[in-house]
Amino acid sequence: MKFDVVVIGSGPAGSVTARFAAEGGAKVLMIERRSEIGTPILCGEGISKKVEEFGVLEGTRWIASSMDGANIYSPDGTCVTMDAEHAGNETGHVIYRDIFDQELARSAACAGAEIWMDARAIGLIKKDGKIVGVQIEQYGEQIEVECDVVVGADGVESKVGRWAGIDTTLDPCDLETCAQYTLTGVDVHEGYCDFYLGHEIAPGGYIWVFPKGKDVANVGMGILASLSSPGQVKELLDEFISGHPEIAKGQPVRFLTGAVPVAKPLESLAADNVVLIGDAARQVDPITGGGLMASIEAGKACGETIAEAVKSKDFSEQFLGSYIESVELLYKKLKRNYVVKEIMLDMDDKTFNMLAHSLKDYKFEELSTLSLVSALVKKHPSLLVRLKPLLKVAKM
Helix, strand or coil: CCCCEEEEECHHHHHHHHHHHCCCCCEEEECCCCCCCCCCCCCEEEECHHHHHHHCCCCCCCEEEEEEEEEEEECCCCCEEEECCCCCCCCCCECCCHHHHHHHHHHHCCCCCCEEECCCEEEEEEECCCEEEEEEEECCCCEEEECEEECCCCCCCHHHHHHHCCCCCCCCCHHHEEEEEEEEECCCCCCCCEEECCCCCCCCEEEEEECCCCCEEEEEEEEHHHHCCCHHHHHHHHHHCCHEEEHCCCCCEEEEEEEEEEECCCCEEEEEEEEEEEHCCCCCCCCCCCCCHHHHHHHHHHHHHHHHHHHHHHCCCCHHHHHHHHHHHHHHHHHHHHHHHHHHHCCCHHHHHHHHHHCCCCCCCHCCCHHHHHHHHHHHHHHHHHHHHHHHHHCC
16 A cells, blocks of 8 residues: 555644645655544634634634734733734634544545554554655555654654654753633633633643633643643642632533643654654644644645645655745744743742833734833843843844
């Protein structure tokens, strides 16, 4: 059995890569180890409205609700409100992630990609040291599939990367553990996502409340693995919910846990005949842990590069990895946000409160790192030393 490309994983990164590789003329197989695409849901389910600009989704049934902006709360409760345009890649639409993923997979199938369910990659096939395919287990049967390109879209714990000799090691300080309830019967700010900051309530992370309708919301938390112990994320989330009567009165209809990378994106994300995408390539915003927009943008570039590789018969590490040149601005932003994440980790809750007090009346239509730092320092000159690293970030 022979394909040009085998994509391992049917999440947004895998499906978008498969679609654009297939549209470019490649014969594509995408495999999914589960029996249903999009489940279990491992996501806060927020995404920027900019997703519509990529033209990868049809209709609106994947949208649960649309946001006007975000409320960001400091540890002392000070609220900073931002419109959706400036509130980050997790604010815009709150989605039904299962439908979202299935729609992306459908678009890949419409482009010509073949999809196998209950199909798990168990190893790479090598011949004379060269990767020539994937060994797959499906319904208890082992199948060998030959291909020229293997795409690792298999998430934060990517086995494909390790099999290919790509260093995907994650330090605990670059990994967040997460927990989330979907609650019904709650009172939420319709039209606004809420974010709560503070090392005491969410060590190295934050809490989110994403409305999914009139009385339904995702309420979740992410905290750094290096600052937490097993099970602590659920304990802290339960404690937060119990302290907020408007959501504590709700009843859970879903609970999930998971982990997301908050690391620098991989610079070396390919080997001969293998390329990584999405969480496997650490293409996640280090500040928020959100990766949907990055997966779609990078997936399109990766799929188009693979199509060109098939045409030119060049499956080298250099050629396959060159897709990051098409998403240079994305990589620049992810690297910049990693520096910001590290700066924020050094800030105590008192500093977060000072920042919020300074920004609560800020005109965010003028938002830029330089203007932001200037506004903060103008109100609180004592912040200059702590915020000086942001001035360097602004020039990145």
